[in-house]
Amino acid sequence: MEELQARHRKEQRDLQSQITQKKKQASKKTRKGVSEECDRLEVGLKERHATEIAAMSGEGVGDANGQLEDLTLDGSAHEEEAPPNGTHQDENAQTKGSDLQNGDAGAQSIAKKGNRQKARLARRAAEQEELVKQAAEEAKNLPDLKQQERARMLDSMRERGLREEEIRADGHCLYSAVADQLEQLNIPIGTAPNSSPSVPVYRVVRAAAAAHIEKNRDDYEPFLEEPLLDYLHKIRDTGEWGGQLELMALAKSYGTDINVLQDFGRVEKIESGSGRSKNENDMWLGYYKHGFGLGEHYNSLRKAG
Incomplete structure (x- = not known):
């Protein structure tokens, strides 16, 4: 998922550069058409990215456009241990213990999801800030x-x-x-x-x-x-x-x-x-x-x- 997100960020930067170049080269007669074309390119890229994220995460495109859950869910918390060889009474006791463990694991999973969501939002904010800094640096290097x-x-x-x-x-x-x-x-x-x-x-x-x-x-x-x-x-x-x-x-x-x-x-x-x-x-x-x-x-x- 991290590799996919990294590729998406690069494609977004490349598209913004392409759009900027198209708008600079547009004349009075073609400016409206170029603007509409740029809008279509942005929408198309956004939809493709949402589809790719949805395909990888197993969720719908609508969920992918919103705040997707991390793909590194702790599956071990929901797994049941295989019953050991022994009596039926041992199996029942182990099942009860497993139920208690699953309850604790569910609470831990919810807490982990909340922490991951906060971390994800902070990471996205940092990435956006970095993109803004990069754009500002590129603008400084452009000729006036x-x-x-x-x-x-x-x-x-x-x-x-x-x-x-x-x-x-x-x-x-x-x-x-x-x-x-x-x-x-x-x-x-x-x-x-x-x-x-x-x-x-x-x-x-x-x-x-x-x-x-x-x-x-x-x-x-x-x-x-x-x-x-x-x-x-x-x-x-x-x-x-x-x-x-x-x-x-x-x-x-x-x-x-x-x-x-x-x-x-x-x-x-x-x-x-x-x-x-x-x-x-x-x-x-x-x-x-x-x-x-x-x-x-x-x-x-x-x-x-």
């Missing part, structure tokens, strides 16, 4: 991806004469960053259909992206994994994060190229195709993969000075 990415991004901004205008990380960051860039470039943002003057600017930008995609559906629909109307609803009316397709739609909607500065100084240029955009009229956005709590994030990059 957020800090490293941030430092490289700032260096790349300085090289290009840009400074960062931080955008709130609320699911609308791409559209808010584009709205800030349009204001810097004196490009009219426009108005959203049936909107009031108090509507947030990111909603106007969302509406512009959705309108362009709907008008040019043949250019975008092949890349969608869901019906077009559902996709447009997410863009217009929810806090769904924006990505590559939305940037393409916005570049064409507003007739200006969009430069996306990424980690290690890489710049992805999304062209408007209008032929009107010039370098000084290009939008500049900063894309972070690790820098913010929600995950991927866009900031607006303005000219320094």
Whole structure:
């Protein structure tokens, strides 16, 4: 049983490491599916462990999920001694003595079980504490991806004469960053259909992206994994994060190229195709993969000075 429990602990640590790696590599589009897959893996491992413990201990799976009794029960307390050769009277006397011994042994067995349960709980608590310590030590040795990415991004901004205008990380960051860039470039943002003057600017930008995609559906629909109307609803009316397709739609909607500065100084240029955009009229956005709590994030990059 100790060997089985040791293997179970190792499999749990390995699964947690695998889950952490999967979640780090997940994108906005796949994050929900990856999370569901991780939940299934955890449930599956837990059920398999419970089944293995139940099979070894001879109890049900429900008992195995709870507090299983130790497998080292003292069977000798319940064994009857073989009657010696002798008279029937001796056999009866020995039987009575055996009954008394069994009664004492039963009480001792209950006491032993209580002590074993306390020991087992203490052992489990110690094992959990050790796992927490190991996880903390592993976390100390991991590189600070957020800090490293941030430092490289700032260096790349300085090289290009840009400074960062931080955008709130609320699911609308791409559209808010584009709205800030349009204001810097004196490009009219426009108005959203049936909107009031108090509507947030990111909603106007969302509406512009959705309108362009709907008008040019043949250019975008092949890349969608869901019906077009559902996709447009997410863009217009929810806090769904924006990505590559939305940037393409916005570049064409507003007739200006969009430069996306990424980690290690890489710049992805999304062209408007209008032929009107010039370098000084290009939008500049900063894309972070690790820098913010929600995950991927866009900031607006303005000219320094």
